[in-house]
Structures are given as structure tokens and as C-alpha cells.
Amino acid sequence: MANVIxxxxxxxxxxxAGLLAALRERGVTAAAVLVDxxxxxxxxxxxxxxxxxxxxxxxxxxxxxxxxxxxxxxAHAVTRLYPGVKLAIGPAIADGFYYDFRFRAPLGRDDLPxxxxxxxxxxxxxxxxERVWLPRKEAEALLAERGEAYKLExxxxxxxxxxxxxxxxxxxxxxxxxxxxxTGLVRHYALLDLAGAYWRGDASRDMLTRVYGTAFPTAExxxxxxxxxxxxxxxxxxxxxxxxxxxxxxxxxxxxxxxxWHPKGARVRHEIETFWKEEHYxxxxxxxxxxxxxxxxxxxxxxxxxFYREGMYSPMDIEGQEFxxxxxxxxxxxxxxxxxxxxxxxxxxxxxxxxxxxxxxxSGVLHGLLRVRGFTQDDAHVICRPDQIEDEVLACLELxxxxxxxxxxxxxxxxxxxxxxxxxxxxxxxxxxWEQAEGSLVRALERKGLPHVRMGGEAxxxxxxxxxxxxxxxxxxxxLTTIQFDFNEPERFDMAYIGDDGxxxxxYMVHRALLGSLERFFGILIEHYGGAFPAWLAPLxxxxxxxxxxxxxxxxxxxxxxxxxxxRAEAWTRERKTLRWLIREAQVQKVPYMLVCGARxxxxxxxxxxxxxxxxxxxQPVSAVVARIQDAVRARTAAI
RNA sequence: GCCCGUGUAGCUCAGUCGGCAGAGCACUUCCUUGGUAAGGAAGAGGCCGUCGGUUCGAUUCCGACCGCGGGCUCCA
Numbered sequence: 001m002a003n004v005i006x007x008x009x010x011x012x013x014x015x016x017a018g019l020l021a022a023l024r025e026r027g028v029t030a031a032a033v034l035v036d037x038x039x040x041x042x043x044x045x046x047x048x049x050x051x052x053x054x055x056x057x058x059x060x061x062x063x064x065x066x067x068x069x070x071x072x073x074x075a076h077a078v079t080r081l082y083p084g085v086k087l088a089i090g091p092a093i094a095d096g097f098y099y100d101f102r103f104r105a106p107l108g109r110d111d112l113p114x115x116x117x118x119x120x121x122x123x124x125x126x127x128x129x130e131r132v133w134l135p136r137k138e139a140e141a142l143l144a145e146r147g148e149a150y151k152l153e154x155x156x157x158x159x160x161x162x163x164x165x166x167x168x169x170x171x172x173x174x175x176x177x178x179x180x181x182x183t184g185l186v187r188h189y190a191l192l193d194l195a196g197a198y199w200r201g202d203a204s205r206d207m208l209t210r211v212y213g214t215a216f217p218t219a220e221x222x223x224x225x226x227x228x229x230x231x232x233x234x235x236x237x238x239x240x241x242x243x244x245x246x247x248x249x250x251x252x253x254x255x256x257x258x259x260x261w262h263p264k265g266a267r268v269r270h271e272i273e274t275f276w277k278e279e280h281y282x283x284x285x286x287x288x289x290x291x292x293x294x295x296x297x298x299x300x301x302x303x304x305x306x307f308y309r310e311g312m313y314s315p316m317d318i319e320g321q322e323f324x325x326x327x328x329x330x331x332x333x334x335x336x337x338x339x340x341x342x343x344x345x346x347x348x349x350x351x352x353x354x355x356x357x358x359x360x361x362x363s364g365v366l367h368g369l370l371r372v373r374g375f376t377q378d379d380a381h382v383i384c385r386p387d388q389i390e391d392e393v394l395a396c397l398e399l400x401x402x403x404x405x406x407x408x409x410x411x412x413x414x415x416x417x418x419x420x421x422x423x424x425x426x427x428x429x430x431x432x433x434w435e436q437a438e439g440s441l442v443r444a445l446e447r448k449g450l451p452h453v454r455m456g457g458e459a460x461x462x463x464x465x466x467x468x469x470x471x472x473x474x475x476x477x478x479x480l481t482t483i484q485f486d487f488n489e490p491e492r493f494d495m496a497y498i499g500d501d502g503x504x505x506x507x508y509m510v511h512r513a514l515l516g517s518l519e520r521f522f523g524i525l526i527e528h529y530g531g532a533f534p535a536w537l538a539p540l541x542x543x544x545x546x547x548x549x550x551x552x553x554x555x556x557x558x559x560x561x562x563x564x565x566x567x568r569a570e571a572w573t574r575e576r577k578t579l580r581w582l583i584r585e586a587q588v589q590k591v592p593y594m595l596v597c598g599a600r601x602x603x604x605x606x607x608x609x610x611x612x613x614x615x616x617x618x619x620q621p622v623s624a625v626v627a628r629i630q631d632a633v634r635a636r637t638a639a640i
Numbered sequence: 641g642c643c644c645g646u647g648u649a650g651c652u653c654a655g656u657c658g659g660c661a662g663a664g665c666a667c668u669u670c671c672u673u674g675g676u677a678a679g680g681a682a683g684a685g686g687c688c689g690u691c692g693g694u695u696c697g698a699u700u701c702c703g704a705c706c707g708c709g710g711g712c713u714c715c716a
Binding site: 089090091092093094098100106107108109151154155157158163164165173174175176177193194195196197198199200201202203207208209210212238242243251252256362363364365367545547548549550576577578579580581582583584585586587588594596598599600608610614616 | 641642643644645651672673674675676677678679706707708709710711712713714715716
């Protein structure tokens with residue numbers, strides 16, 4: 001017997017095994033049962049003690065169950081339409097579900113509506129979904145008879161003697177569950193995409209066809225999700241970038257993954273870099289510049305040729321010496337450090353550089369600005385004494401939040417990556433170093449009030465790290481910041497400082513990048529703002545628009561006045577176009593401020609101010625417009 | 641790298657069941673002096689991704705290659 005709370009809030013006591021029947025009697029449609037926050041199948045026996053909460057299909061807790069069942073409906077439809085298809089796996093994922101199949105003939109996007117129509121039939125049939133437990137031998141026989149080679153492989157890895165299947169109509173699938181009670185409960189769904197996927201993500205194994213879809217409890221939620229996808233598509237930086245003339249990537253002429261920053265994109269980058277540099281000087285960093293190539297011995301010493309070779313380009317021969325294009329900046333910063341004997345009084349030393357690096361990425365993974373082969377890291381190396389590391393990490397966090405906040409990123413998720421305690425031998429550095437480093441990261445996060453998730457075994461071999469993910473305006477998560485300890489390179493380069501005891505000591509070194517790379521960050525910013533940059537970043541801040549040819553001299557004077565005040569302004573006088581045309585052009589270019597100059601304004605020395613938002617603020621003295629723009633720029637506000 | 645899709649003007653895309661290649665925007669010229677998201681007309685612009693095959697004839701059909709897009713464990 002167990003206490004059960006129904007979706008209505010009513011509490012009932014039912015026998016352990018008969019929950020589904022008991023609910024049916026009461027006319028309750030249950031999607032799943034929550035026991036101690038864990039999602040259970042409604043068909044499972046309830047635990048003897050504790051409280052169970054029955055959730056209906058529209059409960060957020062049942063969303064994964066709904067989607068998992070939707071994936072079975074998909075697989076069911078596919079097996080009806082394509083006899084002989086092989087089933088692989090079909091889980092619920094972050095915002096939907098997928099199912100991997102091996103088809104006999106290629107499947108195209110055009111096939112999706114047909115599959116979706118078949119799904120609609122299966123849903124209309126409202127087939128009851130049963131759970132069937134089979135002894136291992138029988139399960140094997142069943143799967144072998146159906147020729148489900150992938151399922152057999154999965155089965156061989158399940159240790160249990162009894163395995164679970166789910167059956168709906170003529171469709172049966174090896175599955176852990178849980179699932180909805182019947183197919184009719186999947187109502188609001190859509191098939192979205194088709195893609196290739198390796199069986200078990202292994203490039204040496206079969207290529208399967210993955211069908212992506214999503215499902216929601218309500219039509220509104222599904223519609224909202226589809227709108228969100230559409231909005232994300234509309235903001236794609238690969239579309240907006242060329243449209244706003246910000247950048248281009250020209251595979252044929254320049255090379256894949258290599259970015260050309262056009263004047264307008266370069267202007268945005270300049271503003272980002274200027275802000276970044278000023279804040280770094282203010283935070284006690286020293287900026288350095290270092291070369292893009294270095295001798296092979298440098299990369300041998302650093303260890304990159306041992307453990308990072310596949311990410312590096314082939315060496316070039318310069319007067320018989322091998323040189324490599326750099327994949328990282330750190331060896332150069334270390335070389336600067338080593339030009340002097342350093343005292344404990346010199347530390348911390350913080351070298352920062354907007355350092356361009358080149359890394360080999362397979363052609364298939366290149367993606368706009370987000371994944372490229374040449375990029376500029378906003379890199380820095382903090383070299384300090386053991387007693388300074390906690391304050392240094394804290395200062396890094398403060399600088400990070402300050403800089404990210406200026407771009408409107410204020411939702412953070414922090415991951416702390418530490419060693420796999422079971423395999424300490426995979427990591428370099430002593431236990432004491434790891435503990436001290438990790439402790440400093442944790443304490444700095446606590447002092448900053450940043451909650452974090454601890455990820456065991458996620459650290460790289462040379463030290464623990466903090467990664468910060470931000471949520472953009474579409475609530476998508478991007479990893480930007482990384483703060484990582486490096487126990488490797490100080491050792492390899494034999495870095496030292498002289499302590500107050502007169503002895504040489506090994507300093508700690510922390511690598512950190514706040515924005516990640518300027519290319520990737522720019523891509524993210526374009527999507528975050530939908531191309532409408534705030535005033536401080538906008539390539540062109542103000543367009544001065546003459547109504548007729550007669551106002552051209554006046555408009556040019558106004559633009560000149562704005563430029564003298566440090567505002568990026570242009571008088572649009574090149575063509576005699578209607579005001580409507582000029583305004584549309586400025587809107588499309590997402591220029592934040594439009595200054596309309598007609599005869600009325602010119603006569604009294606004012607401008608009519610229109611904002612990118614569509615707001616018409618009417619006649620204003622030029623000085624007031626200048627002050628308004630300067631305020632918005634100074635405050636780095638997203639509002640204009 | 642691999643799977644699916646895709647490649648026609650600078651951009652967005654029609655089209656040709658094998659027979660001289662089309663639109664809108666952008667560009668050039670002319671007309672228009674226009675008040676808050678496209679005024680009008682004309683012109684120019686193409687190796688229909690590349691190479692090969694079939695054919696009297698290929699942008700179209702077939703093959704290979706190249707580029708681009710989506711994706712390639714969130715594990716029954």
C-alpha cells in the first residue's frame with residue numbers, strides 16, 4: 001500500500017502494483033509517478049513507503065516521458081512505412097527527441113510529412129502502451145528474429161536477467177522507459193530535422209539516420225517552441241553578418257574557417273577590444289604582443305607537440321629551422337616572464353594579449369564564426385605565489401562578471417572541473433597542488449556568491465578549471481569564460497621566482513580567457529542582439545537624413561558636429577532618395593539613431609530624432625541628441 | 641572524415657518532363673524635390689559549382705569531384 005497524491009491534489013491509498021488500474025477507475029490519466037523527485041513508470045510497483053505524486057501529461061516533470069513516447073510513436077510509424085528498417089536508439093533530449101534508424105534506402109526531408117502523417121494515425125488509434133518483461137533468452141530470440149542487430153548489441157551490455165520492452169500495437173521496442181499509458185496522449189509534436197549520426201557516436205561504425213522531433217503538452221508550448229526556432233534562425237549570425245556587412249568567410253579565395261572582418265565588424269571589434277584593454281589595465285594586467293609562429297623546440301618544451309599535435313598545422317621550414325603556427329599563446333608569455341629573475345615581490349604578474357592562434361579543425365565542424373581555424377583569444381596568464389592564488393581567482397571572476405555584464409550577459413552557469421578521484425595517476429601535479437588550486441577556485445566562487453556545479457573527472461590533465469556559461473537573449477547557453485590552472489608548463493619551462501628565503505620556487509600559473517575568442521564572441525553577440533547593437537557597439541551610431549537636396553549642407557553640418565563629439569555619424573547624402581527610403585535603409589542597417597533634417601528643422605537648427613525602435617521623438621536641439629547618445633554610450637546600455 | 645540535403649546574376653530565389661536563361665533587391669544612367677520601413681523608367685550583369693559520360697544537342701539525365709547547410713551518444 002502506498003500514499004498517492006493525484007494531479008487534482010487528492011490523496012489516495014492504493015495497492016503497490018495496481019496503480020494504473022486504480023487510476024483508470026478514477027478516470028485519472030497519469031503520465032508518470034514522482035517518487036522522491038524521481039520519475040517512475042506508472043506501471044511499476046510503488047515503493048512500500050514514502051509518498052508518490054502522480055503527474056499528468058501536462059506536468060513539466062513528465063515532459064521527458066512524453067517526448068520519449070513520441071520517439072516510440074516515430075519509430076512505430078517508421079517501421080510501418082519502411083519495412084526492414086533497423087532501430088537503434090531514441091531518447092528524449094533537451095528540447096525534443098530523436099530516433100536513430102538504419103534505412104535500406106536514403107531518407108530525405110520530403111519523407112518527414114509522410115512519417116508525421118503516419119504518427120498521427122498511431123496517435124488517433126490511441127494504442128495502449130504495455131510494459132513487457134522478458135527473460136534475457138527470450139529477449140534475445142525476439143530481437144534476433146526481428147533482425148534488430150543494434151538492439152541486440154544494447155541487450156548484450158545489460159547485465160540483468162530480465163529486461164523491459166514496451167509494446168504498442170504491433171510495435172515492440174527494447175526500452176527502459178518510462179512511457180505514457182497510451183499513444184493518444186502525444187498530441188502536440190513536430191518532426192523537425194534529419195541528420196546523420198554514427199552508431200554510438202563512433203566514426204568507425206555504421207552511419208545511421210537520425211530523425212529529430214519535439215513534443216509538448218500543449219499546442220501553445222509547441223507553437224512557442226517553433227517560434228523560438230524561427231527567431232533563432234532569423235538571428236543566425238551567418239545571415240546577419242553578410243547582410244549587415246560585418247564579416248565574410250571565403251573558402252575559395254581565403255580558406256575555410258578564416259574570417260575577414262569588414263569595416264563595420266572591425267568597428268564593433270575595436271570597441272570591444274578598447275573596452276577590454278582599458279579594463280585589463282585597470283585590473284592590473286600588462287598587455288603584451290607576441291608572434292604568431294615559433295620554433296619547433298618551443299612547442300617541444302611546452303609539450304604541445306606531444307599532446308596537441310593533431311590540433312596544430314604542419315611545420316614550415318625557415319632557413320632550415322622548423323617553425324609552427326601557434327595554437328596557443330602561453331609559451332610566449334612564459335618566455336617574457338623568463339627574461340628576468342623574478343622576485344616574490346614581483347608577483348603576481350598578469351600578462352594579457354589579444355592573441356591570434358591557429359588550430360586545425362576538421363572541415364565538417366567549421367561553423368560560421370563559432371568554430372573557425374584562426375581566431376583571437378582574449379588570453380591572459382596570471383603568474384603568482386601560492387598564497388596569492390585565491391585572490392587572483394577572485395579578481396578574475398570579478399573582471400569576468402564586469403566585462404560580461406557590459407554585454408548584457410547576467411545569467412551565469414558555473415562549472416568547476418576537477419580530477420577523477422579514481423584516476424589520480426592521469427593528472428600531473430601533486431595532491432597538495434590540486435587541493436590548493438581547487439580550494440582557491442571554490443572559495444573564490446563562494447566569496448563572489450556564484451553557485452557552481454562540480455564536475456568530477458572533467459578537468460584537463462594539467463589542472464582544475466572554472467568554466468562560465470552565459471545565457472543569451474534567447475536563453476541559449478554559451479561557454480565563454482575559462483579559468484584554468486596549469487601545473488604543466490611552469491614545470492616544463494622551469495619557471496621560478498626567488499622567495500623571501502632566497503630560494504627558487506615554482507610559481508602557479510593560471511590561463512584565462514573571458515570572452516573565449518573574439519570571432520566566436522562576435523558571432524554570439526550578433527545573435528544575442530539580433531544584429532541591433534547597443535549604441536556603444538553600433539558600427540554606425542547615427543544616420544543624418546536630409547529630406548530634400550536642399551538640406552544636404554545642413555545634414556552634413558549636423559553629422560560633422562556629431563563626429564566632433566566622438567559619435568559615429570554619417571550624413572546620407574550620396575543619393576537623392578525619399579525620406580521613406582532612407583529610413584527604411586537605416587532600419588534595415590539597424591542604426592540606433594536617425595536624425596531627420598527637413599526644411600523645418602534646418603530653419604531653426606534642430607533635428608527630428610527617430611529611434612531604431614520606431615519611436616519618433618520629434619524636433620530636438622542637436623546638442624540634446626549628442627548628450628543622449630553620449631549618455632547611452634557611456635552607460636553601455638542596451639536601451640537607446 | 642562520414643550521413644542527408646543543397647549549388648542558376650553581387651544577394652534572395654523561380655525555371656527548363658534535353659532545344660537561344662528568368663524575377664525581385666542591389667549596381668549604372670535618366671526622370672522625380674520627396675516628411676518617418678522601398679517614387680518611376682531604362683540599362684548592364686550568367687561557363688546554370690567543376691570535370692567527365694550519354695546525346696544531333698546537357699544548365700536539365702548519369703558519374704566523380706569541389707563548395708555550402710544540417711548533424712555525428714543528451715546513450716535501452
